[in-house]
Amino acid sequence: MARGGGEHGQGSRRVRAQEVEECASAALGTRIDCPTSLSAIRGGKFVLRVEDTDLERSTKKSEEAVLSDLSWLGLDWDEGPDIGGDFGPYRQSERNALYKEHAQKLMESGAVYRCFCSNEELEKMKETANRMKIPPVYMGKWATASDAEVQQELEKGTPYTYRFRVPKDGSLKINDLIRGEVSWNLNTLGDFVIMRSNGQPVYNFCVTVDDATMRISHVIRAEEHLPNTLRQALIYKALGFAMPLFAHVSLILAPDKSKLSKRHGATSVGQYKEMGYLPQAMVNYLALLGWGDGTENEFFTIDDLVEKFTINRVNKSGAVFDATKLKWMNGQHLRSLPSDLLIKDFEDRWRSTGILLESESDFAKEAAELLKEGIDLITDADAALCKLLSYPLHDTLSSDEAKSVVEDKLSEVASGLISAYDSGELGQALAEGHDGWKKWVKSFGKTHKRKGKSLFMPLRVLLTGKLHGPAMDSTVILVHKASTSGAVAPQSGFVSLDERFKILKEVDWESLQKQQESPVESAVPAAS
Structure with a gap:
């Protein structure tokens, strides 16, 4: 909700926070109806209210989880249950006295009446409506009951609800900020309950009283x-309150165009956090579900959204939640982080998962820089580094894709490479970094009369054990550093240069050639 500070239509600017909230609370039992901190752009206030009238599902734990998720997303409220404000309390469960006060006003004005119908009687009304193929409206006698009839039931102690008296004819319309004019025929509604027989107010009554007494100007929520x-x-x-402005945004849809639900994946913001998503990426992606700034741009910071968002650019149609697109967008935000922060995030991750024995090493910094382009989630950094450190020469040489590389006299390149390593020539070049590697490769290629792909593809296969990967020079230099720095834990699956050349020396090239012609058992020993 937003309390506006300007003219109508200008008090609240927001992204799809209703969907953020629904993801956060769908399985938690606490519903929080809120726009975002974007309401501040026109001098308004972002009000967070916990709507916990469902006593069975609403718990302190669920509320804390939702507030934590919203805070993580950077959706900071100006008033709420945790920080207070001039219009509290901000939990509906703490506002019962206010609801009863306004229910009594409606009773005195004749807008509501006591309904003593039992559940069995109400069920029969539904059955009758179904048979008659009419809307299941209230058909009981208590809307027109005499004072004597009511008093008789009160004296017997019969449980009753407060039921709102709906006009039988006419229509009601509102001007929705997104959908335009929306109207309803009142004869399809029927008298509805605002207070249950246990004295608990129902949702629609609570939010109306709350929005009015909290001076809410804009209510932006799902359709x-x-x-x-x-x-x-x-x-x-009936209460004599002015209505706020309403804007009903479209639902987020699953790929099959059904309503997004648990069966489609993660159901809370907290789960996305655990999966490695960044809060700024989540907000960016959710903002684009049904909204755009009129350009091709898809990358927005929260400050960008505050500046550019307008409610009149929100689409009426539902937007499909694309997990692949979200992951891609997370990668864009991840790589836009300041270099030192990104490196630290990677280092901390690798240290916490036991891949690195030490953080803040040159190895970790260079690994982060090398791998970041292929990583969209921070949690993917583990697999990326382990893959870089592995040496699957066995599988690669046995693959169909490597056949042309093997047939291009790969054994001769391997022989020259082994000689260069045993002599210390290759190790010295790698110790000198990129300049040393560049000089050595040029000399090695000249000696073996190879250049371009015919030089670099065999070297990649023999040194990394793979046909594809990040820049080979950086990869091999990094493997050399891992071999000498002691930064990498044994359980990472790391194969050192010494171990790689030991495996390479044991390759039976003649058998490998035959295997390529007629596949049999591998001629390449596996890494131990």
């Missing part, structure tokens, strides 16, 4: 709440 707006509008009118 599935449109039917609730009819009931709320009637209550506003």
